[in-house]
Amino acid sequence: MERISFNQHLGLRVTRVYRDGIGMECVIEPHKLNLLGTLHGGVTATLVDAAAGVAIIGHLGGRPATTVDLTVSYLRPVTQGKVHARSRIVKMGKTLAFATVEVKDSHGRMIATGSATYMLLES
Numbered sequence: 001m002e003r004i005s006f007n008q009h010l011g012l013r014v015t016r017v018y019r020d021g022i023g024m025e026c027v028i029e030p031h032k033l034n035l036l037g038t039l040h041g042g043v044t045a046t047l048v049d050a051a052a053g054v055a056i057i058g059h060l061g062g063r064p065a066t067t068v069d070l071t072v073s074y075l076r077p078v079t080q081g082k083v084h085a086r087s088r089i090v091k092m093g094k095t096l097a098f099a100t101v102e103v104k105d106s107h108g109r110m111i112a113t114g115s116a117t118y119m120l121l122e123s
Contacts, residue, residue: 038077048114052099081106
């Protein structure tokens with residue numbers, strides 16, 4: 001996480017490490033809102049991508065990987081508090097890895113779901 005300044009700029013923080021993924025959170029702040037006053041979709045998408053990517057790269061012991069596909073479904077707007085992402089690694093292959101992510105608000109309500117496919121690179 002420390003090597004990716006964009007994630008730092010958004011204040012993304014790993015909160016828990018699981019056997020099959022990670023927990024990550026982001027505090028909602030005014031500069032992260034869209035014109036409607038809700039969390040910008042780009043922040044949510046970045047949270048999905050980062051939660052999947054950090055879990056996969058961590059599972060690989062730091063071996064580099066890059067996103068090749070990212071899907072996000074936005075389910076509910078959120079305006080304040082924190083958002084929490086929980087990634088789960090579904091498949092680790094020789095060249096590709098796949099993870100799913102659930103994003104919830106401070107009240108535990110689902111605000112988005114997503115998935116990411118990563119290409120595993122040579123060190």
